[in-house]
Amino acid sequence: MTAAPTSPGKDELLRVEGLKVHFPIKRGIFFDHTVGHVQAVDGVDLVVSRGATYGLVGESGCGKSTLGRAILRLVEPTAGRVLFDGTDVAALKGEPLRHMRQRMQMVFQDPLGSLDPRQNVESLLSEPLHAHGLGGGKAGIAEKIRTLLDAVGLPSAALRRYPHEFSGGQRQRIGIARAVALEPDLLIADEPVSALDVSVQAQVLNLLEELQERLGMTYLVIAHDLAVVRHISDVVGVMYLGSLVEQAPADDLYEQPLHPYTRSLMSAVPVPDPGVEERRERILLAGDLPSPADPPSGCRFHTRCPWRQKTRCDDEVPVLRELGPGRLVSCHWAEEIRDGVLHPRSPEEALHAGAAARPAPETQPGDDDPSPFLGRDQPLPRAEQG
Amino acid sequence: MVQTGSAAAGGLATPVLEVEDLAVTFARRGEQPTRAVDGVSFSVAPGETIGLVGESGCGKSVTSLAVMGLLPRRGVQVTGSVRLDGQELIGAPDRVLRSLRGADMGMVFQDPLSSLNPTVPIGTQVAEVLLEHREMTKAEARDEATRLLDRVGIPDPARRLKEYPHQLSGGMRQRALIAMSLACSPRLLIADEPTTALDVTIQAQILELLRELVVDSGTALVMITHDLGVVAGLCDRVHVMYAGKVIETADRHDLFARPRQPYTGGLLASVPRLDSGRGTPLTPIRGSAADAIPWAEGCAFAPRCDNAQDDCLTEVSGSTVPLEPDGPGRELRCRHPLEHPSAPAGASAFGTDAPGAAR
Numbered sequence: 001m002t003a004a005p006t007s008p009g010k011d012e013l014l015r016v017e018g019l020k021v022h023f024p025i026k027r028g029i030f031f032d033h034t035v036g037h038v039q040a041v042d043g044v045d046l047v048v049s050r051g052a053t054y055g056l057v058g059e060s061g062c063g064k065s066t067l068g069r070a071i072l073r074l075v076e077p078t079a080g081r082v083l084f085d086g087t088d089v090a091a092l093k094g095e096p097l098r099h100m101r102q103r104m105q106m107v108f109q110d111p112l113g114s115l116d117p118r119q120n121v122e123s124l125l126s127e128p129l130h131a132h133g134l135g136g137g138k139a140g141i142a143e144k145i146r147t148l149l150d151a152v153g154l155p156s157a158a159l160r161r162y163p164h165e166f167s168g169g170q171r172q173r174i175g176i177a178r179a180v181a182l183e184p185d186l187l188i189a190d191e192p193v194s195a196l197d198v199s200v201q202a203q204v205l206n207l208l209e210e211l212q213e214r215l216g217m218t219y220l221v222i223a224h225d226l227a228v229v230r231h232i233s234d235v236v237g238v239m240y241l242g243s244l245v246e247q248a249p250a251d252d253l254y255e256q257p258l259h260p261y262t263r264s265l266m267s268a269v270p271v272p273d274p275g276v277e278e279r280r281e282r283i284l285l286a287g288d289l290p291s292p293a294d295p296p297s298g299c300r301f302h303t304r305c306p307w308r309q310k311t312r313c314d315d316e317v318p319v320l321r322e323l324g325p326g327r328l329v330s331c332h333w334a335e336e337i338r339d340g341v342l343h344p345r346s347p348e349e350a351l352h353a354g355a356a357a358r359p360a361p362e363t364q365p366g367d368d369d370p371s372p373f374l375g376r377d378q379p380l381p382r383a384e385q386g
Numbered sequence: 387m388v389q390t391g392s393a394a395a396g397g398l399a400t401p402v403l404e405v406e407d408l409a410v411t412f413a414r415r416g417e418q419p420t421r422a423v424d425g426v427s428f429s430v431a432p433g434e435t436i437g438l439v440g441e442s443g444c445g446k447s448v449t450s451l452a453v454m455g456l457l458p459r460r461g462v463q464v465t466g467s468v469r470l471d472g473q474e475l476i477g478a479p480d481r482v483l484r485s486l487r488g489a490d491m492g493m494v495f496q497d498p499l500s501s502l503n504p505t506v507p508i509g510t511q512v513a514e515v516l517l518e519h520r521e522m523t524k525a526e527a528r529d530e531a532t533r534l535l536d537r538v539g540i541p542d543p544a545r546r547l548k549e550y551p552h553q554l555s556g557g558m559r560q561r562a563l564i565a566m567s568l569a570c571s572p573r574l575l576i577a578d579e580p581t582t583a584l585d586v587t588i589q590a591q592i593l594e595l596l597r598e599l600v601v602d603s604g605t606a607l608v609m610i611t612h613d614l615g616v617v618a619g620l621c622d623r624v625h626v627m628y629a630g631k632v633i634e635t636a637d638r639h640d641l642f643a644r645p646r647q648p649y650t651g652g653l654l655a656s657v658p659r660l661d662s663g664r665g666t667p668l669t670p671i672r673g674s675a676a677d678a679i680p681w682a683e684g685c686a687f688a689p690r691c692d693n694a695q696d697d698c699l700t701e702v703s704g705s706t707v708p709l710e711p712d713g714p715g716r717e718l719r720c721r722h723p724l725e726h727p728s729a730p731a732g733a734s735a736f737g738t739d740a741p742g743a744a745r
Contacts, residue, residue: 059586225658230664250663272654275639277615285591288556
């Protein structure tokens with residue numbers, strides 16, 4: 001099932017090329033003018049193979065949801081192409097676009113907010129079928145809906161009930177049933193389980209996997225929870241500030257993350273096992289995500305990177321390059337970091353190095369924060385190991 | 387990773403907080419009263435961190451609010467005993483509670499934005515605690531506030547003092563909130579899901595900060611969370627709650643290695659782990675927390691439990707399921723616990739029966 005994400009060919013379902021989504025920042029009341037752009041997604045390329053699951057991870061504000069929505073044209077891309085089964089979705093309009101949407105559906109994060117409170121389940125599930133003229137008349141649709149409910153594990157008594165009468169997990173099942181009703185080829189799930197309780201999360205994850213197996217769907221799963229993404233994905237892409245920094249087959253990525261950001265992200269995830277927790281390497285990142293309206297020059301991660309070097313990082317934008325089969329990384333020093341030639345600095349050292357490299361105006365004596373960004377934290381000392 | 391002394395963990399030191407048989411009932415006219423917390427007991431020693439774990443609706447947050455005396459008077463009945471350094475808090479007059487809150491006990495809430503006043507600068511909010519509880523002049527309070535913000539890792543604290551909550555990032559707001567709760571070096575800190583709203587890299591920073599505070603100042607920390615990973619890294623003892631009652635108590639190593647309550651085992655088996663590969667099956671717990679039955683009728687978890695048998699119901703056994711000692715330092719509320727050492731936690735024949743279980 002796992003196909004090398006870079007091999008072009010017949011079995012690719014979705015190809016995204018240089019996708020950019022910029023949101024204008026407007027000022028003024030009567031004559032508003034654009035004072036800048038939030039570069040939510042800034043040049044993303046990715047390929048999803050048919051029948052596979054592509055997991056997209058990143059912290060909030062990294063543009064992962066916007067990317068998912070831009071693929072479905074729920075937001076207009078600023079530039080770039082989205083090839084779905086060979087057709088450029090970004091160029092479609094009107095009726096052809098509507099028809100194309102039949103083949104790509106979405107499951108949203110907030111199960112209550114994405115279901116109309118005044119429609120009962122029957123109406124919610126039959127709407128997509130009516131809209132696309134599918135299902136074969138009243139009897140056909142009724143039959144189809146019963147099968148759907150059965151598939152997502154809801155009783156048929158649910159048909160006459162309204163969204164507020166269900167628990168969170170059940171609502172998410174309704175959302176999934178609605179998305180699956182049209183038997184789409186591609187299902188984009190934006191944080192499908194993050195609003196659910198842990199014991200219910202596993203039910204929904206298992207349901208998604210079961211449906212994929214049965215219907216042969218392709219998934220693009222967007223989540224901030226690395227453990228969830230690892231569990232469900234064949235290929236994982238890691239986003240930081242609007243671009244992909246690393247992409248790899250799931251197990252490879254988790255075995256050996258290559259990009260410094262991926263390594264820090266992995267080291268920050270707590271594991272429910274005290275033994276592992278005590279041995280776990282912790283790389284604490286300094287500070288917060290910089291503003292996507294004013295991203296750092298060069299490598300976007302350089303302001304927080306524990307492996308930042310004096311050369312290249314600050315001024316040269318790294319490209320996503322292939323380091324192994326299916327392993328894409330955008331870091332100038334990925335090989336050196338992998339081979340252990342370069343060592344991470346503790347966050348204070350990283351900041352001191354930063355302070356030396358930049359002029360630091362307006363800072364008080366003894367204050368070593370060089371950051372011009374709003375929302376930048378000072379680091380904590382590294383954890384004692386062991 | 388720093389381990390607190392075994393004396394503290396073993397309960398030899400005098401506990402800072404003792405909660406005994408705490409019960410909270412919400413009553414509304416024309417409705418059946420809801421018992422959100424039902425006979426919860428625990429204690430925390432100086433420098434110790436305990437975890438209250440459970441899913442939403444299990445009563446963990448209500449427990450913390452009851453301890454702090456923050457529940458409304460109207461329609462809420464709180465019984466039992468909460469003692470802070472031996473002083474009884476339940477039924478204590480507002481004046482007394484007010485002098486304790488902020489000074490001897492602090493609380494960090496889940497959502498830092500809605501727990502800070504949006505119209506008042508951060509500095510004023512931090513200084514307010516100092517002016518209220520420590521006899522300081524405004525200038526002294528200001529200096530102290532700067533020092534506090536610096537201590538929790540906010541860069542350029544002198545400038546940040548004048549800023550409003552919306553100007554700070556989520557991580558910094560949470561730091562500011564922690565700074566406020568630490569202003570008077572409280573003996574007890576209650577953190578209610580302090581990192582749930584934050585990203586993992588920021589979560590790691592905040593947890594590190596809390597860990598240091600406990601070690602440096604000997605503060606007793608009550609950590610309320612649903613994230614078993616956070617518990618595994620931070621807490622000395624763990625109390626698992628379900629439907630208002632503690633159902634299992636254990637040292638963190640014991641709990642994760644040998645969960646005895648099927649619910650605890652089920653939780654551990656249903657969480658995807660970063661260190662297990664694709665295809666590792668998840669075994670969810672059937673149904674949802676809404677399926678609980680009242681404790682008076684039997685074990686509240688019985689409807690979702692794979693080990694459940696007839697005598698889990700009060701009708702059959704004649705008594706409600708008690709919380710009993712279960713080996714050294716452990717307590718358990720279950721008649722048919724998981725057996726160890728061979729089978730991994732939660733590996734049961736019915737585990738994957740999820741879809742049929744949603745009712």
